[in-house]
Each structure stands twice: as structure tokens, then as C-alpha cells.
Amino acid sequence: MSLAAFQRAMADMAATPALCGRIRDDGPPALAAYDLTELEIQRLRSAVEQRGMRMNIMLYRNGRLSPLVSQLPGTFHVLGYGLREVAEAFWVEHPKVPRGVPGEMRRWAAFLRRRIAEGLLTEPLLPEVLDWEMETYELALLPPERTKASVAEAVLRARPDAPLRPHPLVGVARFSREPFAVVRALAEKRPLPYDHAEPGEYHVLVDFRGEQRGLAPLDAPLAAAFRALRAGEPLPLESATPLVEQGLAIAA
């Protein structure tokens, strides 16, 4: 049991800097929760005195953040200086690291959305940048070639009265400022263009059907129809037809 307890303590120390502080200040009583030998206590007390322990703490934090940053760079740019506080609150609420990045991504997105709803994160463009990047991330999880093949097969096999469904490799995102200016500012890591980007109601297509990954504007009725279809709502023919014509929906 002792080696397991030692490893648990080492991992807890990297995840919880306060524990390192308690070990430094209080000595062995701070490790009373772990079933350790004298040598293991000595090793852990030595560890907290070493600069390498600070490195372990940074690596732990970096290891949890970097997959999120790499997939949601714009969201992290918008969070800016607020990131540290938000990340620490997230780690307090979710101290355990899940297996696999998609789980952590969805948990992080849900956490941010809740804090936005609670008024704790007030940057106006944060919700839409987060939604756009999460939409992109979820579509990127799908295998493009196999998905396209299965769509083609499903369409071929479809009965004449087959229900309409959204194409699995497309999504839509909404922006309240001119999206090209917003995305350019995010890519160049500049401040968000509140003064330079025209406010309004913009919709863009997130499209993984081809090789191109650029933003394509989408008109509001088409975006609304796509969202309604995704939500499982019945669509009138005049809304469904342009979705099918543009390949955003398939009868399958």
C-alpha cells in the first residue's frame, strides 16, 4: 500500500500547490492522510523544497490546459488575463483528470457556459467564440472520408419519404460582430475589434465537407432552418428546400 500512497501524494502535490505549502510548513502531519514509510515522508519533504516541485506543478497545469488551448485558441485569447482565475476554479470543481481530451473539452465548455450564465464571465464575444470553436471541434472529431461515404450510401438507400436530417459534417455559428474581423483579430492575437467590427446578426457555416476550412457567411433564415432541423423541429417546405439544395441537409 505504501508505494501507492506515495504516488498518490506525489500526484496530489503536483495538482495542489497548497498541499506543498502545508508539507513545508507543518512537516509530517500534513501527510497524515497517506500511509507512508519514514523514507517516503523524507522524500516528499525533500521534494517540496526543490525547485523541481514547482516544475511538476507547472507541468500538471500545462498538461491540463494545453489540449484545451490548442483546440480553443480564440476562447483562451478572449479569456485573456481572466484565464488563471477561471482555470483554478475549474480545477477546484473538477480535480480529477478524465481519460481522453473530448471529455475534458466538453466539461470545460460546459463550465464556461455556466459561468457566463451566472454573470461571472462578462466578455461579450466569449459565448459566440466558444460556440464557434466547439462547433468546429466536434465536427473535426468525425472522419471526413468515412462520414462522406456513409452519407452518400444513406442517401442512395433512402426511401422517398425519408426524414430530413442535417449533414453531419456541417454546423453553424452566430456572431454579433462582423465575423471576419473577429476571427482575424483572434488569429493575430489582437484585442477584439469592438470599435471596428460592425455589430449585427451574423451567421457562418462551419463546413468540413471539403478541404477548405474558411468561414462562409450564411443568411439568417438558412441558419435558423439548420438549427431547427438539428433541434428536431418540423420544417416547412420553403425552409427545408434551400437546406437540401445547398447540401446542408440530406434525406436519409
Added chain:
Amino acid sequence: MDATTFAAPTPARAQLQALPRLGVGLLYVPSLPRFLRENVDALDYMAIVPDRFWIDDGPGAGPRFRDFDRQVEMLDWVAARKPIVGHSVGLSIGSADLFDVGHVEQVARWQARYGFPWHSDHLSFNRLPGMDAHSEEAGLAIPVPYDREVLEMIAERVVRVREIVPVPFLLENNVYYVDLPGQEMTEPEFLDGLCDRGGCGLLLDIHNVYVNSVNHGFDAREFLAAVDLRNVVEVHIAGGSEMAGMYTDSHSGPVAGPVWDLLDEVVERAPNLCGITFEFEDHYLPALGGHDGVLRELERARQAWARRPAAEG
């Protein structure tokens, strides 16, 4: 643990000697597809972290492992052209009270699927036993103490891995930032002991050796003189960066200068070396100088590869 509780491994050195000498490879990162489509012949093989190509829903889930299909499509494309070598991160062979046979069986399935000539993992723990069948992630890879009890535990597991996956298994030496006092063995003694007791080979990460030598003040050449290089099948080379007063294994760009010198030395003295793998972190591709930078590192590695005594003969 009683050292006699597991069967002595069959001699493994002959297995290592028979492995194909592949040459120079690259560890796959998600920014590489375009590079690979344009430059696949710059590589002799590609190393992959197989765990990053699947989603593990944990023991009890049916099926437990699901392919990350987008990445697998790319992998299939490369595998049709070049040998693939597996370098897992998910076994956590150093975890006390946790040995994930399901993970090893999944590695075996991938070995069969892609024909890895060998496969490897890290000599550390990054998982902890959970309250149920699911383990918890530790959040980082933490080296094991170099004690005899730990060596016996890991050697026994190496034997299990070798029983399940029918190709040689390598363990990678650690980078460590915390130096634990009172360890019973030096790192070279531990590595040699593990290869002898478990029958594994060594994936010698030369940058890890260099990082440790910088941070803990020893001579990397003395380390290389102390470790039995006959066990080395694959080497990793990489670059690092300064952070918080330490030199880190950040894979943040070109291979560190001193690592090239150490590599030349290893290549000349490791008779069973089969591959030199260049590693870089995905978002540091621009710091490398883009695709041209990757090609430069591979070309330099190829010069080192040409120094093999066998290559001269």
C-alpha cells in the same frame, strides 16, 4: 515482492538483434498531415502514440476503445507507405496497484493492425487506482523511485506485456525535475536491471538524459558510459527550453545542440539501434521553421544514422 514470483524472461537480446534497422523517423503530431503528404519519403518510419488515436471509455464500457477516426484515416495513409512504431503513454507501468491488461491487449490489437516491429511506453506512472475499475489520471508523468521493490514490480509487468504483445517492448528513460533522496539504485543500474530482469529493450531518450544532466548537475557522457547501450533499440531526440530556472523537455523546436553530440556517440556504441525518432510539440512547428525545419532535423539525424559501425562496414 519476492523476485521468484514470476517466470524468468526468455533471453531478449537475440530478439533485439533481429529487429529491422529502420533509420530516421518522426513522432506523429496532428500538425503533420500536410508535411507527410508532401514529404513522406523523408522518413524511414513514423512513430505514433497509439493512445492518441483512440478514445478509452474505461473498463466495463462496451466497446472500451473507440478509434479517433479522423486521425486514423491519416495513419492508414502513412502506414500504406512507411513502417509504424508504437510509443504509448497510457500503460502507466509504474503505478502501484494498477496494471491495465485491457490497455496492453489494445496495444496488441494495434500492433497486429499496423505491424509495429517493436513498441514502447514510459518508465513512470501517470495513472492512479480509482475507486472503481476506472483509474484516475495523475495529470503528468511522474518517475518511479529507483528502488529494488519497484524494479521487481515493473519487471514482472514487462514480462506480462511481452506475453501479450508479440514484439519487443521498450521502456523510455525518464526526465525528472525532483530528485528523490535515498534511492537504492542509480538510473543506469535501474535501467540495466529492468532490461535484464524483464527482458525489455531501452528507448533511450537522449534529450531526457541531457535535461536531467543540466538540472541535476551530472555529466551526460558519464551516464551514457554507465548504461548498457546494447539494450538500446530506439532513441528520441528533441529540443527544450528554460522555464522557472530549469531546463525543460518541452520539445519546443530544433534538437538541442549537445543532444546531437550525444546522439553521435550513442549511434556508434549501440549495436542494436534500429531507429532515431525526432520529437516536437505540435504548436512549435513555426519555431522549428515549418516543414523546412523538420526536414533539416531529419537530415541531421540521417547523418548521425550513417555513423553506425554496421553502416560503415
